[in-house]
Structures are given as C-alpha cells and as structure tokens.
Amino acid sequence: MSKTLIRGAKVLGGEALDVLVDGETVAAVGAGLDADGARVVEAEGQILLPGLVDLHTHLREPGREDSETVLTGTRAAASGGYTAVHAMANTFPVADTAGVVEQVWRLGRESGYCDVQPVGAVTVGLEGKQLAELGAMHDSAASVRVFSDDGKCVDDAVIMRRALEYVKAFDGVIAQHAQEPRLTEGAQMNEGTVSAELGLGGWPAVAEESIIARDVLLAAHVGSRVHICHLSTAGSVEIVRWAKSKGWNVTAEVTPHHLLLTDELVRSYDPVYKVNPPLRTEADVTALREALADGTIDCVATDHAPHPHEDKDCEWGAAAMGMVGLETALSVVQHTMVETGLLDWAGVADRMSFRPAAIGRLAGHGRPVSAGEPANLVLVDPSYRGAVDSARFASRSRNTPYQGRELPGRVTHTFLRGRATVMDGELV
Amino acid sequence: MPLFPGGNPRTSGHLISAADLTRDDAVRILDTAEEMARLADRPIKKLPALRGRTIVNLFFEDSTRTRISFEAAEKRLSADVINFAAKGSSVSKGESLKDTAQTLEAMGVDAVVIRHGASGAPYRLATSGWIDAAVVNAGDGTHQHPTQALLDAFTMRRRLIGPDAGLGRDLAGRRVTIVGDILHSRVARSNVDLLNTLGAQVTLVAPPTLLPVGVEGWPCEVSYDLDAVLPKSDAVMMLRVQRERMNAAFFPTEREYSRRYGLDTQRMDRMPEHAVVMHPGPMVRGMEITAEVADSGRCTVTEQVANGVSIRMAVLYLLLGGSDHANANNTANAAGTTARTEEK
Numbered sequence: 001m002s003k004t005l006i007r008g009a010k011v012l013g014g015e016a017l018d019v020l021v022d023g024e025t026v027a028a029v030g031a032g033l034d035a036d037g038a039r040v041v042e043a044e045g046q047i048l049l050p051g052l053v054d055l056h057t058h059l060r061e062p063g064r065e066d067s068e069t070v071l072t073g074t075r076a077a078a079s080g081g082y083t084a085v086h087a088m089a090n091t092f093p094v095a096d097t098a099g100v101v102e103q104v105w106r107l108g109r110e111s112g113y114c115d116v117q118p119v120g121a122v123t124v125g126l127e128g129k130q131l132a133e134l135g136a137m138h139d140s141a142a143s144v145r146v147f148s149d150d151g152k153c154v155d156d157a158v159i160m161r162r163a164l165e166y167v168k169a170f171d172g173v174i175a176q177h178a179q180e181p182r183l184t185e186g187a188q189m190n191e192g193t194v195s196a197e198l199g200l201g202g203w204p205a206v207a208e209e210s211i212i213a214r215d216v217l218l219a220a221h222v223g224s225r226v227h228i229c230h231l232s233t234a235g236s237v238e239i240v241r242w243a244k245s246k247g248w249n250v251t252a253e254v255t256p257h258h259l260l261l262t263d264e265l266v267r268s269y270d271p272v273y274k275v276n277p278p279l280r281t282e283a284d285v286t287a288l289r290e291a292l293a294d295g296t297i298d299c300v301a302t303d304h305a306p307h308p309h310e311d312k313d314c315e316w317g318a319a320a321m322g323m324v325g326l327e328t329a330l331s332v333v334q335h336t337m338v339e340t341g342l343l344d345w346a347g348v349a350d351r352m353s354f355r356p357a358a359i360g361r362l363a364g365h366g367r368p369v370s371a372g373e374p375a376n377l378v379l380v381d382p383s384y385r386g387a388v389d390s391a392r393f394a395s396r397s398r399n400t401p402y403q404g405r406e407l408p409g410r411v412t413h414t415f416l417r418g419r420a421t422v423m424d425g426e427l428v
Numbered sequence: 429m430p431l432f433p434g435g436n437p438r439t440s441g442h443l444i445s446a447a448d449l450t451r452d453d454a455v456r457i458l459d460t461a462e463e464m465a466r467l468a469d470r471p472i473k474k475l476p477a478l479r480g481r482t483i484v485n486l487f488f489e490d491s492t493r494t495r496i497s498f499e500a501a502e503k504r505l506s507a508d509v510i511n512f513a514a515k516g517s518s519v520s521k522g523e524s525l526k527d528t529a530q531t532l533e534a535m536g537v538d539a540v541v542i543r544h545g546a547s548g549a550p551y552r553l554a555t556s557g558w559i560d561a562a563v564v565n566a567g568d569g570t571h572q573h574p575t576q577a578l579l580d581a582f583t584m585r586r587r588l589i590g591p592d593a594g595l596g597r598d599l600a601g602r603r604v605t606i607v608g609d610i611l612h613s614r615v616a617r618s619n620v621d622l623l624n625t626l627g628a629q630v631t632l633v634a635p636p637t638l639l640p641v642g643v644e645g646w647p648c649e650v651s652y653d654l655d656a657v658l659p660k661s662d663a664v665m666m667l668r669v670q671r672e673r674m675n676a677a678f679f680p681t682e683r684e685y686s687r688r689y690g691l692d693t694q695r696m697d698r699m700p701e702h703a704v705v706m707h708p709g710p711m712v713r714g715m716e717i718t719a720e721v722a723d724s725g726r727c728t729v730t731e732q733v734a735n736g737v738s739i740r741m742a743v744l745y746l747l748l749g750g751s752d753h754a755n756a757n758n759t760a761n762a763a764g765t766t767a768r769t770e771e772k
Contacts, residue, residue: 196640199547199571269548317546
C-alpha cells in the first residue's frame, strides 16, 4: 500500500506536526517523522482537518442528471474538502425505498471521490401522508440512519410524531425541513421590509419557528432525536437553545449562505439569491453565527442544490430555489467564523466533521487525527485569497451566489481513506 | 447629459419603479404630459416625435386599459407599435422571458413596454444584459406600476393646483389617502414612492390583514380608521378589492369590508369640499366604492384614463426622444417646441 507523509501541517489549527498515512489509515502523528519512502506533501502553514462531512447535499441523481450526478457531485464535494456527504431524498424517483437508496449508495461507491450516505424519505413520495419503509431502508446496504422529506416539511403532527417514534428502533433521526406550508403559500423571499418593497410573497420567520417549536416538543415527548435542517432565523436559535437547555435530543444545522448573505441582495431580483429557506436579515445572520460558535447550532451543512442555468436565467418568480455550496462552504466558514474570531480551526473541525458525522452515526468519518484512525483528511491553505470562479467548479451546475466574490482559504489536498482525491488544488 | 431617470443609475434609460424618479424627473414628466394633454384638444392629435421608432407592448398579464392607453400614446407619437399578448404565443409553449425579449429585439425594437405577473420581471429585463432596448414597466406583480402613479399625480396636480398653475410644481403639503388592498397593490407602492418624492403626505388605510409586514418603514402614515382620515384628505384614492381575497381570510365578508372601508356618499361628505375621489380602475361598484360616488363630479376616474395617455406619451418621449438623436439636449422643452411646430 502507498504511504504519504504530510509534513508540518497545523493539526486542527494547533501544533505543526507530521502525519504519516499508511494505506487507508493514519499510521503516526508526531514531530520529525521519517519519510521512509513515502510520498511527501509539504504542508507548512496549512491546516489539517478531518475530512468534512455534509449532512445535507442534493446530488440530483436519479432524475435530474442535467443539474448534477453522483459523480459530479462527489467530485465537487472532494474539491471542497468533503469525504462524506448525505444525499437528500428528493430525487426522481424519490429515495423512499430500499431500492433507490441502495442505487444512490452504490453510485457513490463507484465514484470513488467521497462516501455517499443516502438519506431516506420520511413519507412515501415526500407527500407527508404515509410513512415510507424506514426500516427497510435502514436494513439495506445503504444503512440509512437519517430520514428527511427535505424540500417539504413533515407538517402533519401525527405523521411527525410516528416517524420520530418509529426510528428509535434503529437509532435513526428525523431531519426536518421546518416550513409551515399554509404560512408560506406563494412565498418568494423573507417576509420583512424588503419583501414589502419588492412586492414578493413573504416567507415569515414564524413559519419556521412554529414547526421547530412543535417538533422539539414532540421529540421530547416521545424521547427521540430530531435534527433541524438549515435553521435560518434568530427565533429558531432561541427555540433550539431552550430545547437543549432541557436536555432534549435536538440538533441543528446552518448553511454557509445563511451565515453570510441577507435579503438585501434580493433587491437585484437576481434568482441566484433565491433559496429555501430564504436569505434573512443581518440580525438573523449575527444570531446564527453566535449560535454556531456557542454550539447551539451543531454543524454547518451546505444544502448544495444544483440547478441548470435556464432555471436561474429568468425572472425571480419563475426561478428554482437553491444554491450550490460544496466548493465554497469551507471558505465561507473561514470568512464568517474563523476570521471574525468566533471559531478556531478545532471548532471548524467540530462543526464541519465531528458533529455532523455523529448526528448521522456515520462510521469512519469525523474521527480525530491520530494513529489508527481512518485517513479521511483535508489540507487547507488559509492564507489563500481569490475570487470565486464558478467556471472552475467540479459541480455540473453554476448557481453560486459568490461568483466573483473574494473569499479566503483553499482546499489543497483531500484524502479519502488514504487516497488523494484532491492534490495541489486539483482533482485526482 | 444627466441620467434620466436620475434616482437609480442601474435603471436609467428605463422606467422600472416610481422610486427611481427624482423630484425633478417627476416634475419634468408631469410638465411634458401637460404639453401632451394640450395636443389632445386639437383636431390632429399626432406628433412626429417617434416616427420610425418601434415599440412593443409585451403583455404577459391580461390588461385592457393600460395596454390601450400605451398604444394610444405610442400612436400619437407616430411610433410603430407591435402588440404582443402572451396568450396564444410561444410563451404558452414554454419560451422564456429572455428568449421572447431577445426575439423581439432582433426584430429591431427600440422600447419594450412590459406587463408581467412576476414582481421584478421588468427590472430583470432592464438590468440582466439580455436586451438593449428601453424598458417601461406597465405593472409587475405586486411591485410597481410607475406610469399609474405618474398619471395619478398628474390628475391631482391638475385638480388641486390647475393645469397652468401647476407647471413646474410638485405636490408639497397635499394630503393623499390611499384605501384598500395595499398588500397586493403595485399601484399603492408606486404612489407612496412618487407622492413622497413630490412632497405630499400619504396615509394608507386598510384592514391590518391587507397591509404588508414592514409597512411601518414606508414614508407614510398608516390608519385603520377611514372616517378619522377623510376630513384631512385632499385626495382619496380607492383601490380595487378583489372578492376572492375573502376566501383567504383577509376579511370576513364583502359587506363587512364595505361597511368599514368602502366609500359611500355619507363618507364622501366628510371630505373637504375641494377634495377629489380617485380610482385606478377597474372599480368594483358596491364593494370599495358606491355607484353614487363613482358617478359623482368629485370622482376623477375618467380624467385619470385621459391623463394616462398624456403621461405615457411624456414618458416614452423623454426616454426615446432624447436618446441617440442629434439634438439630444432639448428634451426638457422639446415637447412644447415640437407641438408648436406642428401647429404651423
């Protein structure tokens, strides 16, 4: 098996050490390790983190291969420093059976760029009416642990209660897309001063917060685990903080774009800023950053949502919702959390690798950088500065809100079980 | 040459939002419209100003009065007019706004007058680099309808100050009350912007359900009590309230809406003697306005329609007449000059 010596990287942003990778595992971590025939990666000044884990990715295959495939999506993930992604269930057909989740899981294995952990739908066809075969998906080769109707809210309280109860049998978790459907009919953007002026249908914060409040209470009542997808408002932060203070089993994620962008950008009517949940206000952004820093929000999840060009090159009302995010997530987190002093690199490792892997019960990922652990690793050059250029994306889609924006940091190397998927900033 | 309109560099050369107009832009349009209105009193109502220019009326939403008003304005300026209704066109076969606009521009269109159900569609057309033609917003979703606000301001200036006395003047100190479905109204948004720019004091009156979240940040007052506001109004603008809103629980019944927010003669009597009643049309008689009020001499509905043609002539003239023409600097007074030339 091949050996690689990563020399002089700051492990989790701390001490500069050498890390020897032998085969699929980390063989040794220490100062002045002997290369001993290993390929050497000079990493002075760079940060070594455990491979990133995304709890929320849309890979679009099967069904919308014009926007992304498992292969292109995992290449994008590797470019962004990810070694595992959770593939959301809103494909065509919906990932609501063992057959579909196994297909996605197998496509991930074949891609070789990143582990793909399928997420199963909570209800048949994401329709919120009848539970999908959650147990069969768990028992399949894909070993599904995370279930979500993402894109749609499980709004029926009884269905949500039953789902939360049912997955206790195999330590599953329901990841809720919190959106009260009646309060968001015709919603196009955050409801507030900007939507009033622009004449776009409002998506009020209360539509998210009321569902989160209900679901943390339900999770507490039945003693199960609930995970809140893409939490986006200051009020949601307060509810999750309160639920955690009670000791309830509630976790939450925030997207990079909600840590940086606000609804002021919608004034351009450029659909690249159209996303669900919508971009909120500056006060929300501040609250989300603080909550991620203090651990109220457990992790960063990209909600990588590729769309073909024609679905964004149109008027706002006709445009699809969503942004790609895998290849910019780490840079946005460096910009919003590290360079603001809110989080150190060990904190980044926690919020982007350890915790999401723990929530997904994902074996072999989100592990410490120490001898004997799987060699899922990423090297970041934090001093890099450059404008985002979507033409260089590995993703099949280009719908990034950061085109031309200068963001810090760059992934130079990604290792998946010891094999380099990215070397010197290029996909291998 | 200074930008026109001058309030927003991103959209100069187009008319997208009433908020993009400076006070001087707006007064200039009203003064030009006054020149155009005089033309309407003469036997030959045509000006050669836009001869050889092509304007397309691109209507993605049903509209009778606005489209006909633009068409009349364009024809009186001697422009070549193409009417395009989305129904029965390739739009209904899935062609995008971008492709439709580019197709029309390839045919040599100088201006696009667009009505669209999606808020922001005209802004997108003007700023996305898809086309070079001037874009005039004829109403987009629940966003803006700037020529409606201009014709309303023009009507108020003529009625409250006078056609000649009003020249060069704004609406400083005038009190305008707008009543009805503010939430879904592009007319209300445009009027609040423009009337504020022109120095008027605006009060919005509606049930709380029909006011947008965030309205407290708008440059106007808000009241739930029509009777209290009427005696302090120089103009009262009634907005159409669609009966379907009742089904979405915006108000309990049609009768309750009428009782609390409709304008009948009793209420009209609370207004000062000089005050006018306005309505952008189409009216729902018996809902927001009674037939007696609609047909009274204080109601300006038909004047607003006539003034709409003058305002749209002024807007198209100022946007198209002044650009890439040899005597580009004469725009401000050119309307008058041309009109006089025609008289000879």
